Amino acid sequence: MKHSFLDQYSDRDSPLHRLDPRSKLVATLAFIIAVVLTPVDSWPAYGMYLVLLAVLIVLSRVPPLYILRRSLVIVPFVLLVAVLIPFFKGGEVAGSYNIGMWNISVSQSGLQIFWNILARAWLSIISLSILAATTRFASLLEGLERLRFPRVLVMLLSFMYRYIFILTDEVMRMKQARDSRSFGGKWRWQIKTVGNMVGTLFLRSYERGERVYAAMVARGFDGHSRTLERLRFGRRDALFAAGLSLALVAINLFNLLY
Amino acid sequence: MEELITVKNLSFSYPDGQQALIDVNLAIYRGESLALIGPNGAGKSTLLLHLNGILRSNGAVSLLGSPIDESNLKWARSRVGLVFQNPDDQLFSPTVFDDVAFGPINMGLSDGQVRQAVTRALGLVGMSGYEKRSPHHLSFGEKKRIALATVLSMSPEILVIDEPTSNLDPRGKWSFIGVLERMAGTKIIVTHDLELVGALCRRVVILDQGRVVADGGTGDILADKRLLAAHGLAPDGADLKLKRRG
Structure with missing residues (x-):
């Protein structure tokens, strides 16, 4: 996207x-x-x-x-x-x-x-x-x-920059999936759906974090970022x-x- | 033939109690290309994570004769190159160069050597000149190739690739298979794409419910429809009937 x-x-x-x-x-x-x-x-x-x-x-x-x-x-x-x-x-x-x-x-x-x-x-x-x-x-x-500048913060920024678009895509896909099955409904119900989506997004990001870490470790990462x-x-x-x-x-x- | 990786009586269960591998024995020889196939949830990825010590179970996996443990992790990871299924997990740096250079830098190579390794690896996957690009500007097929390059840059002795062809369209898939075919050295390919297996691998190991259920030549195993069907790798009788009716 x-x-x-x-x-x-x-x-x-x-x-x-x-x-x-x-x-x-x-x-x-x-x-x-x-x-x-x-x-x-x-x-x-x-x-x-x-x-x-x-x-x-x-x-x-x-x-x-x-x-x-x-x-x-x-x-x-x-x-x-x-x-x-x-x-x-x-x-x-x-x-x-x-x-x-x-x-x-x-x-x-x-x-x-x-x-x-x-x-x-x-x-x-x-x-x-x-x-x-x-x-x-x-x-x-x-x-x-x-x-x-502290390395940890630089790494944080770098991950944010790398993954913000991927997460945006994920949100868009979730939104599409919701919209294609959603036919209005009460305001409270809609809020609840959004809440569930936020939770799902958090869990997925967390799991992705673990996979990314595995990919880093597999290439010799030991906690020190070097460039x-x-x-x-x-x-x-x-x-x-x-x-x-x-x-x-x-x-x-x-x-x-x- | 020299044994590169030896897996002996490997059992593994996740912290939540789920038993992922049960008494797995496997020997991988220098220069061979091996397919590890099995249905979803068979334990393929778990086994793969053991091969370079990301998951460890008390010395059940040996690399070139020495058991993988805390002391030789770094060496093991530079010898066994693991390519993950989703390139968006594998590529985490702001530029392609940074990603391909990540492994060599962690191995402690000098600047010049790192640059050389990056150029060579990108050349091997046909992506020279992409150094400055940012991964989110690349197509999925391009990301797959770069993900492979991030591991090739460490010049591993054994290449372990998880689902190399998943999510690729047929053209992307066959061009990626071409790249893999040109790659010399020992390869372990985890997949359930049987076309890929037939094109690339001489030997096939089937894993189901955490156990090795078959280990043999590609021709024999792919011809044994009953075996494949029993482990969810080919349509079984009921499915076939449906197909004929359709």
Whole structure:
């Protein structure tokens, strides 16, 4: 079955695609840290971050609309977390409403924080989308491993990436099997069916886990994951990470003086 | 002929009490291709897991004269290459290269040797150039071939393959049989595909309800319809009547 892949466009070619994943990982992390640490009221700095990302997107030759679409995924989550802040943060009142017996007021600084959280989250997710769209998942994992990210976590991620599509297929098949025998029925009955399906999926995944482990053991696995060193961290990679970090520092210095 | 694997009085029951193997005796010789056939639930897969020590029952299985135990597991697993039935269980890495390299890396080969082993194994199954592909982009037949390559890369002395042709369409099946045919060395094939047995194997062992019930030349055993029917490998009288009526 067809699925939209997590790392779509990552098999294309561009200056960004050719970089060592370690360089991109470090640069992305630096970017996110910088964004998170930028003061709330420094809107010019946020503008410049966006420009920086735009330059990267152009360099990566990934369709900007694709990155935009991916990045919007974060909005509902942020809204859920941040939507109440304007109502509870004290300070200068931006507006107040009377709804029945409640008096609800929205504070100026609360609103600013709200927009700020949204902007930070959005910029961070754009940078991550660029990373994912320019790096194959396998090299991303390799990069993480070489950066001394815990091996167990890298293996976990790798299994998740490998099996998520197989599990999706399994769910789709179960759904088809249910739908071809299901003729409505009470709401409670349908919920129960879904519950059974979740249970079955769990058991099947568990059994698959055992078979996969047997296949690993049969090829000499002894609990230590080993991989070949295939990455080459070259001058260009160092240049990219350093250049991006410098740009971030420059943005913040400019912001300080401004 | 040199005996590669000796199974002596092997009995095995699973933790839930289910008796899977009862007093199995079997000798496997260098260079032969042996078919292990039997109905579902006969204990074929259980026996197969004993051959490289994933399941162990106190020294009942010997490899090249030495009983398989804790101390020589690694050696046993590099000598006996096990290919599992479902390639989605066998292929667990993000890329084909990583999967084929998994065994050689665990054997402790150097980088250069690992690369060589991968190239050679992919060449043997006709999948050169697939190194960077990710397994979930491959067709089922391609996955089967890669699964075989993940074991060939360890250059095992004995190849043990569980249901090599299950779920393959006839074209995929015969092209996979072709790949196996070209493979030199000792092969043990677990299956209930009798066409495959006839095409590849000289000797057949029938396993039913945990016991070895027949062991002989392929020609003799495949010709003995009564024997096959008795162990659920060919239609018995009642089925045949149905067929004629239809």
